[in-house]
Structure formats: structure tokens, C-alpha cells
Amino acid sequence: MTKRDWVMKSTVAVILSTSLLMGGQVGQAAAKTQDSQQSKIVNIATSLIGKDYEYKAKGPKQFGSAELATYTYKQVGISIGSTISSLSKEGKKVSQSKVEPGDLVFFSSSGSSTPSFMGIYIGKDQFVYSSQGEDEVVVKTYSDYSKKFVTARRILDGSGSSDNSSNTPDKPASDVASKVIKNGEKYLGTKYKFGSSSSTTKTFDCSSFTQRVFKEAGITLPRDSRQQSTVGKSVSKKDLQKGDLIFMKASANSSSDRITHVAIYAGNGKILHTYGSPGVTYSKFDGTNWEKRVVKIKRVI
Template sequence: MTKRDWVMKSTIAVLLSTSLLMGGQVGQAAAKTQDSKQSDVVNIATSLIGKDYEYKAKGPKQFGSAELATYTYKQVGITIGSTISSLSKAGKKVSQDSVEPGDLVFFSSTGSGSASFMGIYIGNDQFVYSSQGEDAVVVKSYSEYSDKFVGARRILEETSSSDNSGDDTQQAPSDLANKVIKIGEKYMGTKYKYGSSSSSTKTFDCSSFTQRVFKEAGITLPRDSRQQSTVGTTVSKKNLQKGDLLFMKASANSSSDRITHVAIYAGNGKILHTYGSPGVTYSKYDGTNWEKRVVKVKRVL
């Protein structure tokens, strides 16, 4: 039996066991959008078993390690980072023994330090990952990799019934953009502090502000502005929409396009962001120095 034949036979077994696992929970899961998303992520991840490994490949036929997670979550409408480094900081940290289906799990060959490979936990003590060594997307026993475990992150937030009022309908991008702006406005005047903690709302720097606002709208962003500029879809400045993220260099005359600031386009020629003495504020955008500093626009809604 060839390696490819073995992988495909294993795929069938995993899909059957996973279907039984998730199916047995249907009665309890139906009331929560969270559990539906978990099921979707698990089903998509397992459907990719047997696909080829290729460094940094984004799919759908070949996948790098982080890109497998990026692709899987994109299929359920969730934009996440595309590197192991950014994903290891995304979402919410969970302990090794508290992982749930859909969680991202990270490993290193030594079991310490930075992660060198990662996968998606699918339940039943299994995770799916794109393996360089096996040249394919494979399924492995989670417990057998316990000595290599270095972290886990939960991207899927539990949905509160008080937030959705029983309505599981996905919000339109325009509605979500308005929600983002409304959330941002409640922090108007909050002081600026470089390096503010991502868990704090007493002060913000530019990227902790955007991360917080989008998190409250149900969208996970990496922590810093340069990491945030790697997610979502790149759009042109002339096609700006409310809710787009604007990434800026240090000054309009700078020869370097290194990103030093991020703001949210609020529509009507304004941006919502934080800096210096005003803290969280609106600023005029059209025709200003802010506009001239923009080097990238990303849409995550």
C-alpha cells in the first residue's frame, strides 16, 4: 500500500468517527451558533486530509502548516492570520487539557519555545495538520503529541443568547461595519498609551484599539498593526468602505513603507483611531496627511 493510499483510507475512517462524534452532540449543539461553527470547521478540516503539503501553500490542493487553518476558517466566514506566529496570538488562550473541536493547537519538536507546526483539533483526541515530513495533510493523536505541545488558541467565541436574541442569521458587511463603528465610539476619549495591554480598555494604542473593537464585533485580529495588515482582503484606496482598516507609514514623505499606524475607515471621509493627546477620536481623512500616509487597505468584514 502506498503512502497516499494509506492516507486516503485513514481519511475515510476519520470522517466516519468524526461524523459519529459530532452527530452524537447534535441535540445539545443545535441551540448554539458556536457549536454549528465547530462542526463546520471540523468537517472542512477533515475533508482536506490527503491533500499535499507545500510550504506556505494556501490551498485548495496544497497547504502549508498555518495556511491549512487560514483556509479552513475562511470557508466558514472567519478571517484569521496566515502565519504560525500570528495565529499563536489570535483568539483566546486555552489550556492543553481544555481544547475543544475547532481550536488551533501548536507544537514544537522540543516541546518548548516557539511553535514550528500547528493543526486544528477535531475532537476524539485527534488533530489535523499539514505535515512536511509526511508530505500531506494528516490526522494524528493529540495525546501522542503532548510532549511537543506549546499552546492552544480558541478562535470561535461562544455566542451569548442575549447578544443574538435567538437570531443566527449572519450579519451583512454593512451592518457589521456599522456595529464596528458604534463599538469604537463608546471608547471615544480613552487615553492613548503605546504598548497597551490587549486585555485593557483603560488605555489603547492604535492596534490594541482596532483589535478590541473588532473582537467585540466577533472578529479576531492579531495584536499589532503589521500582523493585522496580513489578514483580510487587500482593496484599493479608491474603493474604501466603512469598516476597512487603513495601514499607514510613519510620514507621508517617508521612503519606507513600514507600517506604524492603523485606523478604521468610518465613512464620510473620516477615520476612527487613537493617537497622542486626543486618544480615541475621529479625524478627517480625505485630502489630509493621514490619507497620504496610507500604504495598505485591508477588508476583514
């Protein structure tokens, strides 16, 4: 080998090793970012062990079963439902064997398909829940409750693999989406009012409308559009399906991606939503200003 060949081989080796090192660092950084919310959820849930159980108590000193999860997620800026029934439909379903830290796990004391208590999986075959029987927040071995398991839901984005298997089959997503659209259609023409109360159907703003029609289909969403954008699975525009939530910024030319509007994809290039003078209405989506304003799309069905 000539000196020139040796120098070239050495240079290539340095470049390759540097590239591998940098690639590894980038991958590690991405993994750390992805794991940060999981870690926070686990740390918060663990810190609540020993707190008193109290039916429907919202914390921070006493907790009901569902309220423990609601409180924990609220601490990291994520608003979720406040009942076992609503939480069992939020996010994305994962199978019993594929739960990850931060996932919500649901069980039935009677062995029925309807969950009666729930907790937060914290890893290492353990979950934390507020136990009525033990009158406090406790940590339990997850595998010990396998016969009582009903379902598990993933709220956090990008936290590993998920699937649609469960001990209890859900209605097909297409059926639920059609129900959401049908729910919305009955309010066509209802007036728009910014900040409209979630308890009325006489007026809606964009997020109270989506909250209402999804609730009527058995899916609980947070109250405002920015909170709603934190739940479910992120999807791209090319993968849009009926029932997906589309979150938009103020204008197509805005430099800020601050979410100011939410609409429901109704299929066939249209959205169902409410704004301004038309109130609840259908609008063309494909190729319009609405499409140019998109910040993110989430699937909660």
C-alpha cells in the same frame, strides 16, 4: 515572397514568440509567488500529522483544534486568533466548493450552525485537523465531512476566487461595520498610551483600539498593526468602505513603507482612531496627511 518580406516575417515571428515566452515566464513567476505561502502552510500542516491532541495545547508537540491552525500560520509570520469562534470570523469567507489549500475549514459534530472543530484544507480533497476522538493530528477526506460543514475562511491574500455564500448566513457587512464604529465611539476621548495592554479600556494605542472594537463586534484581530495588516482582503482607496482598516507609515515623505499606525474608515471621508493628545478621535481623511501616509487597506468584515 521576396527575401526582404521573408526577413520581416521572420523578425516579427521571433518578436512575438519572445513576447509570449516572457509573458508566460512573468505569469509563472507571479503564480509561484502567490502559491508560496499556500505551499508552506500545507507543508507545515502535513508535517504535524501524528502529533498528540491536547485540549487548548499550542504546540509544537501537542495541539488543540484551533491551536493547530494558529501555530501553523504563525510559522509563516501570520498571527491569527486562537479559538474556533474567532477563527471562523477571520479573513474572507469562501463557499464549501471553492476551498483552496491553506483555507481554514469548520465543522459541527452536532449539525448545528456553530462549529465545534476545524482544520486546514491541504488540497486533493483532504484537510488536516487535531482530532480529540483519535487523540492526534490526522488527515481526513474533506468530502466525507460535507454534511458537517459550517463555513470556510481564507486568510491568505490573492489565493484564488472567493464568495460570500455559506450554509450559515452572516450579518450584512454594513451592519457589522456600523457596530464596529459604534463600539469605537463609546471610547471617544480615551487617552492614548503606546504599548497599552490589550486587557484594558482605560488607555489604547492604535492597534489595541482596533483590536478591542472589532472584538466587541465578534471579529478577532492580532495585537499589533503590522500583524493586523496580514489578515483580510486588500482593497484600494477608491473602494474604501466603512469598517475597513487603513494602515499607514510614519510620514508621507518616508521612504519606508513600515506600518506604524492603523485607523478604521468611518465613512464620509473620516477615520476613527487614536493617537497623541486627542486619544480616541475622529479625523478627516480625504486629502489630508493621513491619506498620504497610507500603505495598505484591508477588509476583515
